[in-house]
Amino acid sequence: MNANIHGLMAEFETHGQLLDAARKAHEHGYCHMDGYTPFPVEGLPEALGLKPTRVPLLVLAGGICGGAGGYFMEWCANVVSYPLNIGARPLNAWPMFIPITFELTILCAALSGFLGSLFLNRLPQPYHPVFNTPHFERASIDRFFLCIEAEDPKFDPLATRAFLNGLNAISVSEVEK
Amino acid sequence: MSDRSEKASELTPLGYPEELLAPGQTYASVTETITSIPLAKHPPGSWYMGFAVGFCLLMLLFVAVTWLLAKGVGIWGINIPVAWGFAIVNFVWWIGIGHAGTFISAILLLLFQQWRTAINRLTEAMTLFAVACAGLFPLLHLGRPWVFWWILPYPDTMGLWPQFRSPLVWDVFAVGTYFTVSLVFWFLGLLPDLATMRDKVETLWKKRLYGFFAMGWRGSALHWQRQQKAYLLLAGLATPLVLSVHSVVSFDFSVAIVPGWHSTIFPPYFVAGAIYSGFAMVLNIMIPVRKIYHLEGLITERYLNNMANVMLVTGEMVAYGYFIEAFMAWFGGDKFDEYMMLNRAFGPYGWIFWSLMVLNVVIPQVLWSSRVRRNPVLLFLVAFSINIGMWVERFVIVVTSLTRDFTPSAWGFFVPTVWDWATLLGTVGLFLTLLFLFIRFLPMISISETRELVSETKRISL
Numbered sequence: 001m002n003a004n005i006h007g008l009m010a011e012f013e014t015h016g017q018l019l020d021a022a023r024k025a026h027e028h029g030y031c032h033m034d035g036y037t038p039f040p041v042e043g044l045p046e047a048l049g050l051k052p053t054r055v056p057l058l059v060l061a062g063g064i065c066g067g068a069g070g071y072f073m074e075w076c077a078n079v080v081s082y083p084l085n086i087g088a089r090p091l092n093a094w095p096m097f098i099p100i101t102f103e104l105t106i107l108c109a110a111l112s113g114f115l116g117s118l119f120l121n122r123l124p125q126p127y128h129p130v131f132n133t134p135h136f137e138r139a140s141i142d143r144f145f146l147c148i149e150a151e152d153p154k155f156d157p158l159a160t161r162a163f164l165n166g167l168n169a170i171s172v173s174e175v176e177k
Numbered sequence: 178m179s180d181r182s183e184k185a186s187e188l189t190p191l192g193y194p195e196e197l198l199a200p201g202q203t204y205a206s207v208t209e210t211i212t213s214i215p216l217a218k219h220p221p222g223s224w225y226m227g228f229a230v231g232f233c234l235l236m237l238l239f240v241a242v243t244w245l246l247a248k249g250v251g252i253w254g255i256n257i258p259v260a261w262g263f264a265i266v267n268f269v270w271w272i273g274i275g276h277a278g279t280f281i282s283a284i285l286l287l288l289f290q291q292w293r294t295a296i297n298r299l300t301e302a303m304t305l306f307a308v309a310c311a312g313l314f315p316l317l318h319l320g321r322p323w324v325f326w327w328i329l330p331y332p333d334t335m336g337l338w339p340q341f342r343s344p345l346v347w348d349v350f351a352v353g354t355y356f357t358v359s360l361v362f363w364f365l366g367l368l369p370d371l372a373t374m375r376d377k378v379e380t381l382w383k384k385r386l387y388g389f390f391a392m393g394w395r396g397s398a399l400h401w402q403r404q405q406k407a408y409l410l411l412a413g414l415a416t417p418l419v420l421s422v423h424s425v426v427s428f429d430f431s432v433a434i435v436p437g438w439h440s441t442i443f444p445p446y447f448v449a450g451a452i453y454s455g456f457a458m459v460l461n462i463m464i465p466v467r468k469i470y471h472l473e474g475l476i477t478e479r480y481l482n483n484m485a486n487v488m489l490v491t492g493e494m495v496a497y498g499y500f501i502e503a504f505m506a507w508f509g510g511d512k513f514d515e516y517m518m519l520n521r522a523f524g525p526y527g528w529i530f531w532s533l534m535v536l537n538v539v540i541p542q543v544l545w546s547s548r549v550r551r552n553p554v555l556l557f558l559v560a561f562s563i564n565i566g567m568w569v570e571r572f573v574i575v576v577t578s579l580t581r582d583f584t585p586s587a588w589g590f591f592v593p594t595v596w597d598w599a600t601l602l603g604t605v606g607l608f609l610t611l612l613f614l615f616i617r618f619l620p621m622i623s624i625s626e627t628r629e630l631v632s633e634t635k636r637i638s639l
Binding site: 015034035036037038039040041044045048050053055056059063073074077078081082084086093096097099100102103104106107109110111113114116117118120121123124125126127128130131137138139140141142 | 203204205208330336337338339340341342344346347350351353354357358361362364365369372373375376377392393394395396397398399400401402403404405406407410411414415417418421425428625626628629632
């Protein structure tokens with residue numbers, strides 16, 4: 001196996017062909033692969049055998065922290081640290097604390113969703129080998145790519161190339177590291 | 178492309194144009210159409226004209242703010258009893274304009290309304306810029322804006338904390354959250370398009386610049402999966418957020434006891450008004466932009482029609498709000514409320530109230546005609562009338578109510594000064610400048626979402 005190879009990249013004309021190819025590759029037993037598309041293709045993560053993302057969990061955790069932290073901050077400030085007696089009204093005026101609790105819930109949930117999705121995607125990432133693929137710039141315009149990576153246990157430069165050639169690909173090329 | 182769109186598009190049984198995309202579009206053609214605007218060597222002449230107007234007004238803002246910082250808020254027409262004046266009128270107006278952006282990008286996404294595709298990016302940008310303009314006003318109105326962080330909760334050496342039982346503090350959090358969430362939502366959607374820009378430009382430094390902001394996006398299935406999930410969740414979070422922001426703004430009024438403010442109808446009435454004026458602003462921007470950049474093939478008549486429909490519905494809600502305010506003033510039997518209503522309609526500011534009725538209630542009724550809804554020029558004029566009308570509405574609520582509250586000896590009168598007008602026009606300049614820069618340098622229509630639309634149209638036609 002060539003250590004300088006990231007994988008083999010097949011280029012497709014339509015998202016339907018890519019979906020078919022991904023499904024076949026998954027059935028064939030490949031597991032280290034990724035599709036590159038100019039728009040989110042419905043069903044592609046499932047066809048590639050990807051697990052559901054953990055972004056929703058992060059958002060939930062962020063929301064809970066934001067809400068609890070927001071209320072705690074208001075309580076600390078107005079009950080413990082700086083109590084103001086206004087006409088003997090209760091210091092822990094929970095109905096009045098709701099708007100900020102709500103806003104901070106949303107704020108922290110949204111920020112953890114945004115930063116969490118970037119973190120899980122390992123972005124920002126200044127270099128990635130797939131950009132060495134010829135015409136890869138079209139992956140963000142009108143072409144659909146499937147890359148079977150060299151670290152896949154079933155990867156074999158010749159057999160994998162033959163397999164990809166049999167999938168209606170326009171071209172198959174090696175991706176250098 | 179303009180030839181294609183000039184053909185009368187087909188109408189559905191309900192009488193609106195059916196197509197969201199002109200026929201014959203491909204992935205490459207939509208990418209080309211959209212990216213050619215920021216990648217053009219020189220923008221069209223009308224861009225320079227618009228930018229020049231915006232930039233001059235922005236300079237006016239700098240002058241007005243500098244003078245304000247030097248002399249204090251006394252340069253405005255505000256005094257007791259009208260301490261709020263233009264600053265709060267403008268704040269509420271700008272925040273409301275922002276709401277249409279979130280409505281289009283978040284609520285319509287959750288409702289699977291595909292007609293958001295061609296307009297969501299520009300309207301989200303509009304939201305950001307409108308909120309930036311809005312945020313300036315409470316800051317400047319503080320009197321000493323250079324210590325604005327005193328309203329934030331932090332353990333300071335004076336041992337003071339904000340009073341969290343006050344709606345004015347809620348505003349800080351609501352507007353701050355709204356801006357932040359709108360920004361990350363906009364950026365997350367923009368990320369794949371920045372990658373397209375990186376791959377399309379030829380100049381090296383531009384490639385690096387777009388590449389820097391694209392952060393290495395490579396359109397992998399994993400990337401898309403997480404980005405799409407996060408985008409959907411952000412839309413879900415932005416939906417209650419947008420409803421809460423104008424509700425919190427309306428609490429600034431309704432929690433007070435001033436007649437004309439102290440009313441439970443305020444939150445829904447403010448939110449409807451916000452979406453109403455926001456859509457009007459979207460149309461005021463979109464109609465010229467669509468014409469200048471020949472985007473009729475992407476922003477089809479269907480979009481105009483649907484936006485006009487939303488305006489019509491929210492407009493009726495706002496009209497109902499006006500009616501109920503008057504009705505409750507009479508039905509509630511409170512003397513001060515009754516007087517407030519009479520003073521609004523027949524007092525010294527009566528002419529403003531009646532122009533509000535004409536601009537905001539009478540004129541928009543022409544939107545019942547589907548011919549008006551599909552006529553860009555008429556639609557532009559109606560939207561303009563609504564924009565002015567909504568500003569006037571906030572003037573009526575803020576100023577007329579404050580000038581005459583309970584005791585006649587405490588009554589007063591408010592006349593705006595030239596600096597009030599300069600600050601208002603100045604923020605229009607800030608808004609226009611940012612908008613023109615955005616149109617010049619970033620794709621103003623979501624390219625990846627338009628490609629999705631192309632793929633779906635193809636599937637249907639096959």
